[in-house]
Amino acid sequence: MRYWLMKTEPESFSIDDLAAEPDATACWDGVRNYQARNMMRDEMRPGDRAFLYHSNAKPPGIVGTVRIASEPYPDHTAFDPEEPHFDPKSDPDAPRWFMVDVALERRFTRKIGLPELRENPALRGMQLLRKGNRLSVMPVSEDEWRSVLAMLGE
DNA sequence: GCCAACGTTGGC
């Protein structure tokens, strides 16, 4: 099993929105970056876990965890001109973009903000904290996973 | 709102 971090802007889809979905499960559509796609398509598997991260929030930070709830499959929103992430270059016969379903696992009692994450020496190497990082899906090591959970102080 | 970092596009 692998660990991940997935970003979302709470103004478009927050952890509360996920909680409101049937079975608190939703498809993670709209990823339009090749590196992020490759990780979802080639390395994510059902049962993997991911931190849910709110970007463009005040402060940005980790707000909970999700479980990967499906195999990767084509992101059909890329085929639909009405969709905001429509991509005319993605063909249903040769899909360019993929997604997975995610199920809410745990809503943290508090957000672990980005400044707080930066203060934790155990997370010094974390990809999220690297300068210029823009990936919306990224791997997290098992040590980093445990270190973040330990910050909840529960 | 600003801007640094990075990805993509397209002319050559």
Added chain:
DNA sequence: GCCAACGTTGGC
């Protein structure tokens, strides 16, 4: 294949 121009992300 190079690289300038442009678009997007996302913290501040």
